[in-house]
Amino acid sequence: MLFLQALTTDPNVSSVLFFGTIGMLALTIGLIVFISFHQRKVIRYQQQLQQLEQDQQKTLLNASIRLQEEERQRIAADLHDDAGPLLATARLYLNENFVNLDKQTQLQSIYNAKQIIDDTIQLIRNISHSLMPPTLKNFGLESAVNDLFQKISGSGSMNASSRFHDYRERLKPENELIIFRIIQELVNNILKHSNASFIHLTQNSSGQRFFIRLHHDGRGLTQADFEKLGKSNVGLGLKNIQSRLKVLQGRIFFEKDMSQTYYKVTIELNREEDSRLPAGTN
């Protein structure tokens, strides 16, 4: 207020008015120019971010499509190479009955056909189980993971163990399947690439957060490797993990243990997201 009064008492009113107005206008124009440049910069930055996100989405979608195609090919190959010949053989045995009327021979060929049909049933069951593990469906993630690790350990190729510390409250079945697939993918990678002698899985919860951690002593990935592979054209399995985690809005961390001996993979989920996710998101 004093400043304003001091200005008004200035005898050279016109110069105050002239310089004051010019100064204010210059400041205003400067401000508008600054804002315009700033906004352009922000918009450009956001466009770049959007572009990156679109690219990432595209890569994930491609990975998901490729994976789906591979899965279809595998099922087609299983059916064509295993079930097809088995059923054809069974048909041949049954055809025998029309040609050979000897009762003993007929009984033998019916028995052989039955054996082959049993094998085919078992084969189709295996294919069906690989699509949706019955243990997971009936008994939940804990049992399915324990089952998977027991099978790995039972094969003698690697020492595998799993332990669920706090899994009294089950996740939604569709989310359990997604997590199970992620674990399968990680375990497959470890079996294929790490040359590890053991894998150990632990599950834990902290408040609303749900953790699964895998330890192994082979060659592993760090977070930087994971991100690099996620952006490249290779690493289909890792992209698949990324896209599955995106559905769950979960996170994954790859790191080397403090002792530099083990590799750790941690999957983190929020149980609130689990309850919010609509059914059938997989």
Add this chain to the structure above:
Amino acid sequence: MLPKLSILSSLLPITFFLLFCYKNGNKGLWVIFLYSISSLLFDLFLFTSSWAFENKYLVWNIFAILEYSMLSYFFYIVLKSRATKIFILIFSTIYLILFCLLASTSDDHFNSILSAVGSVIILILCLVFFTQSMKLTSEPISFFSPIFLIVVALLIYVASTLFLYIVASRLSDKEMEQYWILNHVVNILMNVIFSMAFISFRSQHKNPSTENAVDFTRLPDDR
């Protein structure tokens, strides 16, 4: 010529508002429309009525109160932060009470201090708007958003006339007439930018997909 042009320039935003924003214009645009109407009416009243011309300082004071109330209400709608809304409410109440008390004692001359303080408050609100808009890094404001253009127009008007208002009380009637040209020029410019704002509102509603940034004319209160 220039004073007449300045008065008539208020018709521009009024016409464009009625053409493009009358049906779906939001609160902020309506406030500016009413401001343009009141500005036109006051100017016409001053220009045509001899009583108003004789008591021009009283008429100016009344218009200053109305003008300040409308512009501060405009910012009250536009600015989203709760603290700023409280700031507007408190300062506007104090300012308007002071204005009403002091304006009655200055019917015979231009009240520089009150007008300048009003301008400074509006200037601060313009700066607050820009600061808040720049903070929203995830939602950049469009240079052609109607509200942005309106704030730019107000900023130019207030910044250009601030020093004129400060020195106006020291000017003789003749000097006042001479320097008031600045007010007329800036008033025309402000009305042109207001018109641009209303036109941009129309173009945004016609082609919403071409709008890259957030439309600040769609305020949460209006939904």
